Amino acid sequence: xxxxxxxxxxxxxALRARSVDLVVSGSxxxxxxxxxxxxxxxxxxxxxxxxxxxxxxxxxxxxxSWAAARSVRxxxxxxxxxxxxxxxxxxxxxxxxxxxKVAQGLTDTPATALxxxxxxxxxxxxxxxxxxxxxLHSPMVAANLQKISSFCTVLAAREEEGKQKFxxxxxxxxxxxxxxxxxxxxxxxxxxxxxxGPIDDVRYISNYSSGALGSHITEEFYRYGHRVHxxxxxxxxxxxxxxxxxxxxxxxxxxxxxxxxxxxDIDGAIFAASVxxxxxxxxxxxxxxxxxxxxxxxxxxxxxxxEVKQPLAxxxxxxxxxAANTQEREAIVQDYLQKYSxxxxxxxxxxDVNQTDHAALVFAxxxxxxxxxxxxxxxxxxxxxxxGRTFREQFN
Numbered sequence: 001x002x003x004x005x006x007x008x009x010x011x012x013x014a015l016r017a018r019s020v021d022l023v024v025s026g027s028x029x030x031x032x033x034x035x036x037x038x039x040x041x042x043x044x045x046x047x048x049x050x051x052x053x054x055x056x057x058x059x060x061x062x063x064x065s066w067a068a069a070r071s072v073r074x075x076x077x078x079x080x081x082x083x084x085x086x087x088x089x090x091x092x093x094x095x096x097x098x099x100x101k102v103a104q105g106l107t108d109t110p111a112t113a114l115x116x117x118x119x120x121x122x123x124x125x126x127x128x129x130x131x132x133x134x135x136l137h138s139p140m141v142a143a144n145l146q147k148i149s150s151f152c153t154v155l156a157a158r159e160e161e162g163k164q165k166f167x168x169x170x171x172x173x174x175x176x177x178x179x180x181x182x183x184x185x186x187x188x189x190x191x192x193x194x195x196x197g198p199i200d201d202v203r204y205i206s207n208y209s210s211g212a213l214g215s216h217i218t219e220e221f222y223r224y225g226h227r228v229h230x231x232x233x234x235x236x237x238x239x240x241x242x243x244x245x246x247x248x249x250x251x252x253x254x255x256x257x258x259x260x261x262x263x264x265d266i267d268g269a270i271f272a273a274s275v276x277x278x279x280x281x282x283x284x285x286x287x288x289x290x291x292x293x294x295x296x297x298x299x300x301x302x303x304x305x306x307e308v309k310q311p312l313a314x315x316x317x318x319x320x321x322x323a324a325n326t327q328e329r330e331a332i333v334q335d336y337l338q339k340y341s342x343x344x345x346x347x348x349x350x351x352d353v354n355q356t357d358h359a360a361l362v363f364a365x366x367x368x369x370x371x372x373x374x375x376x377x378x379x380x381x382x383x384x385x386x387x388g389r390t391f392r393e394q395f396n
Contacts, residue, residue, distance in 0.1 A: 005066075006066065006069040007069075008038050008041045008042050009042065010041075010042055010043070010044055011042045011043070011377060012042070012043045012044065012177075012220055012223055012377075012381070013043075013044045013381070014043045014044065014177040014181060014220070014223035014224050015040065015043040015044045015045035015176075015177050015180065015223075016043075016044035016045075017044070018044065018045045018046070018087050018088075018180060019045070019046040019047075019048065019085075019086035019087055020040065020045055020046070020047055020048070020086055020087060020088045020089070020090055020176075021048045021049075021050060021084070021086050021088070021089045021090070021114060021118075022036075022037060022040075022047050022048065022049050022050065022068075022089075022090045022091075022092065023050045023052065023089065023090070023091045023092075023094075023098070023111045023114065023115065024049060024050065024051050024052065024055040024059060024064065024092070024093070025052045025054050025055050025091065025093060025094055025095040025097070025098040025111070026052060026053070026054015026055050026057055026058065026095045026097060026098070027054075027055075027058065027093035027094075027095045027130040027131060027166075028058055028093075028130075029058075029092070029093030029128075029130035029157075029165060029166030030055045030058035030059040030093055031058055031059055031166075032093075032166040032169055033049075033055075033059055033063075033064060033067070033092070033093075034059070034063050034064065034066070034067040035067075035169040036092060036166075036169040036172060036173065037049065037064065037067035037068050038067050038169075039169045039170045039172070039173035040173045040176065041067075041068070041069075042173070043173055043174075043177050043223060046070075046086075047067075047068045047070075048068065048070065048073070048086060049064040049065070049067070049068045049070075049072045049073070050072070050073045050074070050110065050111050050114060051064060051072050051073070051074050052098065052109060052111050053109075054095055054097060054098070056074075061074065073110060073114075074110065075110055076110050076113075077110075081110070081114075082110045082113040082114045082117060083114075083117050084114060084117040084118040084120075084121050084123055087123070087124070087180065088118075088123060088124040088125070088126060088176075088180055089114060089115055089118040089123070089124070089125045089126070090125075090126045090127070090176060091115065091125070091126070091127035091128070092126075092127065092128040092130070092166070092172065093128060093129075093130030093166055094127040094128055094129050094130060095130065095131060096129075096131050096135045096136075096138075096141045096144075098111070098112070099127070099129065099141065099144050099145060099148065100140070100141070100144050102115055102116075102127075102144075102148050102152070103143075103144035103145075103147045103148050119151055119152075124153065124179065124180065125151070125152040125153065126152070126153045126155060126176060126179060127148075127152055127153070127154055127155070128154075128155045128156075128157055128166070128167065128172065129145065129154065129157055129164050130157055130164055130165065130166055131163070131164050132162065132163050132164070133159075133162045133163060133164065134162075136164050153179060155167070155172070155175060168240070170240065171240050171241055174219060174222060174223050174240070174241035175241065177223040177224070177225075178222050178223060178224075178225055178241070179225075180225070181223070181224050181225030182225040183225065184224070184225050184388070185224070185225035185226045185227055186226050186227070186267035186268060186387070186391055187226070187227045187229070187265070187266050187267050187268075188221055188226055188227065188228050188229065188266065188267065188268045188269065188270060188314075188387075189229055189231070189258065189261045189262055189266050189268075189269040189270070189308070190214065190217065190218055190221070190228055190229070190230050190231070190269070190270045190271075190272060191214075191230075191231045191232075191233075191254060191258060191270070191271050191272060191273035191275075191304065192209070192211055192213075192214025192215065192217075192218070192230060192231075192232050192233070192235065192239075192272045192273050193209050193211050193214065193232045193233030193234055193235035193273055193274070194206050194207045194208065194209040194233045194234060194235060194273065194274045194275070194276070195207070195233045195234075195248070195249070195250055195251040195253075195254055195273070195274075195275050195276045195301075196233070196234060196249050196250060196276070197250065197251070197276050197278070197279030197280050198250070198280065198283045199280050199283065199284065199288070199294075199296060200283060200284035200285070200286060200287050200288050201283075201284075201285070201286055201287055202287050203287075203288070205276065205279065205280065205296075206234070206276065207274040207275070207276055208274070209233070209235045209273070209274040210235060210236055210237050211232070211235030211236060211237035211238060212237040212376055213272060213376045213379065213380075214230075214232070214235075214239070214272040214273070215237050215238060215239040215240075216376040216377060216379070216380040217270060217272060217379070217380045217383060217384075218230055218239035218241070218242050219239050219240065219241045219242070219380075220377075220380040220381060220383075220384045221270075221380075221383075221384050221387070222239075222241045222242055222243065223241070224384050224388070226384075226387070227243040228242045228243050229242075229243055229244045229246075229261045229266075230242050230243075230244065230245040230246065231245075231246045231248060231254055231257045231258055231261065231273070232245055232246070232247055232248070233248055233249065233254060233273055233274075233275075234249060246261075250279075251275055251276050251279060251301045251302075251304070254273065254275065254304060255302060255304050255307060258304055258307065258308065259307060262307075262308045262310070266312070267312070267313065267314065267391070268312055268313065268314030268315060268316075268387060268390075269308050269312055269314075269315050269316070270315075270316040270383070271304065271305045271315075271316065271317050271318060272316075272318050272346075273304075274320070275301065275304055276301055277300065277301060278298040278299065278300055278301065279298065279299060279301055280296050280297070280298060280299075281296075281297040281298060281299045282297070303340075305317055305340050306339075306340055311341065312341075312343075313343070313390050313391065314343050314344075314386070314387050314390045314391070315340070315341060315342050315343050315344075316342065316343065316344045316345070316346065316383060317336055317337075317340055317342045317344070317345050317346070318345070318346045318347075318348070319332060319333070319336055319345060319346070319347050319348070320348050320349075320350060321347070321348070321349060321350070322349070322350045329347065329361075332347075333345055333347060333363050334366055337363065337365065337366050338366065343364065343365065343390070344362060344363065344364050344365075344383065344386060345362070345363045346360050346361075346362050346379060346383075347360060347361045347362070347363065347370075348360050348361075360372075360373050360379055361373075362379065362382060362383075364386065
């Protein structure tokens with residue numbers, strides 16, 4: 001049976017059971033509103049669109065109604081729909097004109113009355129300025145933004161070509177989810193990617209890591225309001241939503257970055273990086289010629305996961321093996337859980353990791369039964385739910 005064209009595939013439940021009002025005002029960024037609505041819905045949100053007269057110059061009721069799978073509000077109605085009933089109000093794009101009205105407290109349009117009602121109920125109002133830089137930096141608009149920033153959350157636009165452009169819709173949806181969930185958030189360290197050991201100035205040895213699983217986990221934890229501080233080694237896939245990201249290349253650089261973040265008081269750590277166990281003992285200067293004999297001695301690297309020594313309520317390790325049988329797997333799992341004081345271990349087989357829906361086993365402690373999960377989204381969702389459960393139990 002064909003799927004309904006109004007349906008979206010949910011990639012996260014971070015905004016499940018949340019309803020938001022979205023005000024689309026008069027800026028060219030309104031053309032991105034359809035994609036933004038769909039991105040919010042992919043996180044589980046119900047979106048109620050409002051289109052101003054200015055916004056209608058750039059997009060249509062039909063487009064927004066299709067994106068949200070519901071009707072669009074454009075006028076005052078007898079049912080008083082302008083009184084805030086949902087969890088948050090998002091203004092994206094926010095034009096200079098609408099920002100001025102909000103700053104002055106005007107309620108002469110359905111959208112501005114809705115915004116005033118949200119503010120009067122002390123509910124979140126999030127806006128994204130979207131205009132030419134000359135408008136943004138004009139004294140009046142700058143003063144209005146400064147004023148409303150005391151009672152609204154003002155998000156940065158994407159600066160390009162002398163304009164404050166609409167951000168990437170997916171990243172903006174992640175940012176909204178992070179803001180709405182941040183009261184539940186904790187601070188996590190996450191390592192991802194791989195590390196490199198230089199042989200000479202042009203060659204190195206490395207493990208393979210796409211970075212896809214680390215990126216999925218980073219983005220999911222961020223959506224749930226957590227502060228995710230990423231240490232990322234070289235890899236082709238990078239997260240688009242996070243709190244901070246430190247780029248590193250070598251194992252020593254990753255170790256230093258991890259120690260710096262972990263020394264600043266963290267609630268949990270997720271070690272998803274594929275770190276080299278051995279690196280060249282010394283680096284040759286310049287380039288070793290192809291006609292020369294090349295002999296490389298290797299030395300063992302420190303286990304970065306072991307360097308985070310403080311007790312953590314949530315500490316996740318990853319282990320990749322090649323064709324280990326059940327007995328070998330059980331011995332490896334128990335050794336890792338105990339040696340590194342892990343609360344969870346994600347166990348993969350090499351032959352599975354390049355599959356789109358590859359299966360992984362997740363062990364939650366030495367006695368709990370393993371969970372078989374398929375796909376990177378499933379692993380990320382499981383871990384974020386486990387983190388939430390852990391800290392709810394700790395709080396209670």
